[in-house]
Amino acid sequence: MRVPETVLNEIWDMIEQExxxxxxxxIKIDPLAESGFMWSAFPGAHGGLSFHCELDIPNPLRVxxxxxxxxxxxxxxxxxxxxxxxxxxxxxxxxxLALMLxxxxxxxxxxxxxxxxxxxxxxxxxxxxxxxxxVVQYQHLIR
Numbered sequence: 001m002r003v004p005e006t007v008l009n010e011i012w013d014m015i016e017q018e019x020x021x022x023x024x025x026x027i028k029i030d031p032l033a034e035s036g037f038m039w040s041a042f043p044g045a046h047g048g049l050s051f052h053c054e055l056d057i058p059n060p061l062r063v064x065x066x067x068x069x070x071x072x073x074x075x076x077x078x079x080x081x082x083x084x085x086x087x088x089x090x091x092x093x094x095x096x097l098a099l100m101l102x103x104x105x106x107x108x109x110x111x112x113x114x115x116x117x118x119x120x121x122x123x124x125x126x127x128x129x130x131x132x133x134x135v136v137q138y139q140h141l142i143r
Contacts, residue, residue, distance in 0.1 A: 011138045018132075027055075027105065029098045029113035031072035031090055036065035036097065057104045064100070068093050095128060102126035 020026075029037050037055065071093070075086040091114070098113040102121050105111060111119040116131040 015135060015138070018134075023108055023110040024106065025109045027101075027109060027111045029094050029101070029111070031069050031094065034069070036069045036094075037101070055101075055104070057101065061097070061100055061104070064097055068097055099126040099128070 027037055068090070072086075072090055075089070094113045098111060098119045102111055102119045103126060107121065113119065113128070116135045118129045119126055120129050
């Protein structure tokens with residue numbers, strides 16, 4: 001089923017208002033970005049307005065991101081790895097890196113590794129929150 005563009009725009013407007021009104025910036029952990037992360041126009045964005053960014057983070061963490069990105073590139077250029085292994089490896093390590101990165105960002109910067117699942121800082125440390133229910137109900141339409 002093809003969703004009319006006007007409906008998609010209304011959904012994105014609602015999502016952007018809920019997120020953008022609360023945050024000064026949005027960072028997506030993504031192995032497609034040169035550094036392994038990018039500034040995104042809105043959470044969950046794929047192929048939209050996303051830009052490579054450099055962050056002021058400790059060098060060891062920067063190296064970890066580069067290694068994760070290199071592993072992604074290695075997987076993508078090889079036919080020896082099953083797709084499930086690639087996805088699991090990248091998601092698991094990407095989440096670990098996102099959790100480490102969270103404490104190095106201002107609190108008003110939204111951070112995600114998986115679509116619409118904010119990495120938040122709590123008293124117990126960084127955690128990945130579930131996607132908001134109101135976003136989940138529209139998620140299949142905006143892919």
